[in-house]
Each structure stands twice: as structure tokens, then as C-alpha cells.
Amino acid sequence: MNILLTGGAGYIGSHTAVVLTEAGHNVIILDNFCNSDRSVLERLKQILQKDLICIEGDVRNTDLLTQALQEHKIDAVIHFAGLKAVGESVTMPVEYYANNVQGTISLLEAMKVSNIKNLVFSSSATVYGDPQYLPIDENHPTSATNAYGRSKLHIEEMLKDVANSDPAWKIICLRYFNPVGAHESGFIGEDPNGIPNNLVPYIAQVAVGKLPKLNVYGNDYPTLDGTGVRDYIHVMDLAEGHLAALNYVADHSGWIAINLGTGKGYSVLEMIEAFEGASGNKIPFNIVTRRVGDIASCYSTAEKASQLLSWQAKRSIQDMCSSGYKWQNYRSTLA
Ligand code: NAD
Numbered sequence: 001m002n003i004l005l006t007g008g009a010g011y012i013g014s015h016t017a018v019v020l021t022e023a024g025h026n027v028i029i030l031d032n033f034c035n036s037d038r039s040v041l042e043r044l045k046q047i048l049q050k051d052l053i054c055i056e057g058d059v060r061n062t063d064l065l066t067q068a069l070q071e072h073k074i075d076a077v078i079h080f081a082g083l084k085a086v087g088e089s090v091t092m093p094v095e096y097y098a099n100n101v102q103g104t105i106s107l108l109e110a111m112k113v114s115n116i117k118n119l120v121f122s123s124s125a126t127v128y129g130d131p132q133y134l135p136i137d138e139n140h141p142t143s144a145t146n147a148y149g150r151s152k153l154h155i156e157e158m159l160k161d162v163a164n165s166d167p168a169w170k171i172i173c174l175r176y177f178n179p180v181g182a183h184e185s186g187f188i189g190e191d192p193n194g195i196p197n198n199l200v201p202y203i204a205q206v207a208v209g210k211l212p213k214l215n216v217y218g219n220d221y222p223t224l225d226g227t228g229v230r231d232y233i234h235v236m237d238l239a240e241g242h243l244a245a246l247n248y249v250a251d252h253s254g255w256i257a258i259n260l261g262t263g264k265g266y267s268v269l270e271m272i273e274a275f276e277g278a279s280g281n282k283i284p285f286n287i288v289t290r291r292v293g294d295i296a297s298c299y300s301t302a303e304k305a306s307q308l309l310s311w312q313a314k315r316s317i318q319d320m321c322s323s324g325y326k327w328q329n330y331r332s333t334l335a
């Protein structure tokens with residue numbers, strides 16, 4: 001199949017590009033590089049031993065998208081492009097709605113006029129808000145506490161309406177839990193701007209000596225060791241989940257939401273220990289007060305994905321930490 005990856009130069013998109021290409025699909029990336037670097041294309045080439053087609057542009061440019069869809073005879077789209085920093089979304093809600101919601105409307109317009117109606121959308125576990133029960137299944141009520149989460153919820157609702165309007169649409173919303181780790185080559189990985197907000201990129205930078213110490217946000221949660229628990233999923237497992245979703249979407253019309261997680265949570269202290277094991281380096285940390293807005297525990301049930309997509313995460317937290325460490329070391333050698 002010819003598959004368009006909007007935001008395909010980013011963290012999850014680039015790993016998915018590898019998995020899809022290796023599965024024999026023809027991948028076309030469309031990205032405006034607002035949160036990625038053009039050098040990722042060269043690094044993808046090192047992994048795949050071939051050039052991927054990349055169109056530089058914004059998903060809000062409907063004409064450009066329409067041209068890309070038609071010229072490359074696209075069969076399905078995976079829509080990764082969007083802004084994703086929770087804190088930033090609170091101070092820049094207009095930019096978040098414009099990019100995420102308006103970007104999706106533009107994509108839907110281009111797909112509609114091009115009669116391409118197979119779509120996989122990058123949603124997030126953030127649409128579940130504060131968990132009312134664990135593990136979280138897809139029937140858990142949805143809500144949002146910030147503009148980022150609300151943009152994902154709005155898009156999901158919009159996609160439901162679109163699917164209801166015409167049975168030709170085949171739409172799947174993948175609700176990712178906490179993607180971490182990197183491709184085993186270490187050539188691609190998560191590359192946040194500035195100081196990382198998220199745990200694993202932060203630990204990785206401490207492990208290579210780029211940052212001195214980790215702050216652990218609270219050890220008084222009602223969890224096994226008092227620190228926050230999350231469902232970390234290896235980005236390569238997540239990428240393979242997209243391949244499975246594409247196969248599913250090819251012959252299921254309508255709208256569906258599916259969790260992509262492992263079904264198991266790990267605490268902050270467990271992640272530190274795993275990273276120390278993978279890197280052989282000590283991760284110094286301080287326990288500090290809780291981060292505002294954080295929840296104690298969040299993990300998924302992965303049953304729907306297993307039943308409908310015949311997919312489940314295979315890689316361990318050791319794999320997540322060792323690949324993340326390998327990438328962080330390689331990243332330190334880049335400009
Ligand atoms: P990322 O920032 O690494 O990748 C997003 C890519 O989209 C970047 O390359 C960026 O340049 C591009 N982009 C952004 N706006 C664009 C626009 N208007 N036009 C064209 N390109 C644009 O993020 P990621 O971690 O790879 O996330 C991909 C998707 O998955 C996002 O939609 C994100 O909200 C969602 N998601 C991510 C996580 C996570 O923890 N990484 C969790 C849940 C959901």
C-alpha cells in the first residue's frame with residue numbers, strides 16, 4: 001500500500017516509517033519540521049538503505065495535501081502531525097487547536113475530495129482524564145483537563161461524525177499510553193527541545209551526563225513505592241501496532257478507538273532502576289513535591305488490540321531503557 005504519514009519525521013512517525021517500509025509498504029512523509037529535524041531522513045536511510053519520499057509542508061495546506069494524496073496514489077493515511085506538549089497547550093490553546101483540530105479538518109477535506117477514506121489517527125490515553133478505574137479499557141469515560149487533551153477529544157468526536165456520514169470511511173483512533181525507547185540501531189529516537197518534560201527522556205539525559213539529576217515528583221502516591229505508575233510502551237511495539245491497525249482498517253468501515261499499551265504499569269523508581277541496569281550508570285535523583293495535575297497510576301487493558309488487531313506489545317522495560325540509552329548516546333554525537 002502507499003501510505004501517507006503526516007508528521008512522519010517525528011518520534012513515533014519515524015519509527016512507524018521503518019516498520020511499514022520493512023513490511024513492504026511504500027511510505028510518504030509529510031512534515032513541516034516544527035518539532036523534528038531534517039536529518040532524520042538521512043538516519044532513516046541508514047536504517048532502511050533507501051530514500052523515503054518526504055514532502056515538506058503543513059497539514060493545514062489542503063491543496064498541498066490533496067496534491068500529495070493524488071500524486072502518490074495514497075491508499076491510507078496515518079495522521080501523527082500535531083503539537084503535543086501539555087504545559088505549552090495551556091498557555092497557547094489557540095495554536096494547539098489551530099494545529100491539531102484545523103490540521104485534521106484540512107486532512108479530511110483533502111482525503112474527501114481525493115476519495116481516500118482509510119485513516120489511522122494518533123490519539124492518546126490523555127482522553128481518559130483522571131482514571132476512574134484501572135486498568136483503563138476503551139469504554140472508560142473520556143474527558144480532558146488541558147487544551148492538548150481537549151484537542152484530541154474534539155478530533156475523536158469529529159472523526160466519529162465523519163465515519164457516520166459515509167460508510168466508505170474507515171477510521172481508527174489509537175490511544176497511545178506512554179511511548180518510550182528507540183529503534184534498536186540507536187539512529188532515531190525521541191528528541192525533545194530543551195529540558196524534557198517526560199520521565200524517560202529526562203532519565204536518558206541524566207544517564208549520559210547531559211543533566212545532573214532527576215527530580216522525582218512525589219513519593220506519597222498510593223502506589224507500591226509511592227511514586228507515579230505508568231504504562232510505558234516501546235515505540236517499536238507502538239509502530240508495529242500501526243501496521244496492525246492499517247490491516248484492520250482496510251476492511252472495517254466506521255469508527256473505532258483502541259488502546260495501545262502493555263497492560264502493565266511501572267513506577268518512577270522501577271524505571272530508574274531499569275535504566276541504571278541498561279546503562280550501567282547511576283541515576284542520581286531527588287524526591288520533590290508532586291507535579292501539579294499528575295495522577296497516581298495509569299495503565300491500560302490491551303485486550304481490544306489483542307482481539308481485533310492481533311497485536312500485543314512484546315518488548316520489556318529493559319529493551320525500552322537500553323534502546324533509549326543507545327539513542328541518547330548517539331544523539332550526543334549529533335550537532
Ligand atoms: P513529534 O512532535 O515527535 O512528531 C510530530 C511531528 O509532526 C513532528 O515531526 C512535527 O514537525 C510534525 N508536525 C506538527 N505539526 C505539523 C503540521 N501542522 N504540519 C505538518 N507537520 C506537523 O510527536 P510524537 O511523539 O511522534 O507524536 C505523534 C503523535 O502522537 C502526535 O499527534 C501526539 O499528540 C500523539 N501522541 C504522542 C504521545 C507521546 O508521548 N509521544 C502520546 C500520545 C499521543
Ligand code: UD1
Nearest residue numbers: 086124126177178179197198199202215216217228268294
Ligand atoms: C505525559 C503527558 C500526557 C501524555 C503522556 C504520554 C504531562 C503533564 N502529561 O504524562 O498528556 O499523554 O505523557 O506520554 O506532560 N516524572 C518525574 N520526574 C520527571 C518527569 C516525570 O518524577 O522529571 C514522573 C511523573 O510524575 C509521572 C511519571 O514520571 O509519575 C511519568 O511522567 P511523564 O513521562 O511526564 O508522563 P505522564 O505523566 O504519563
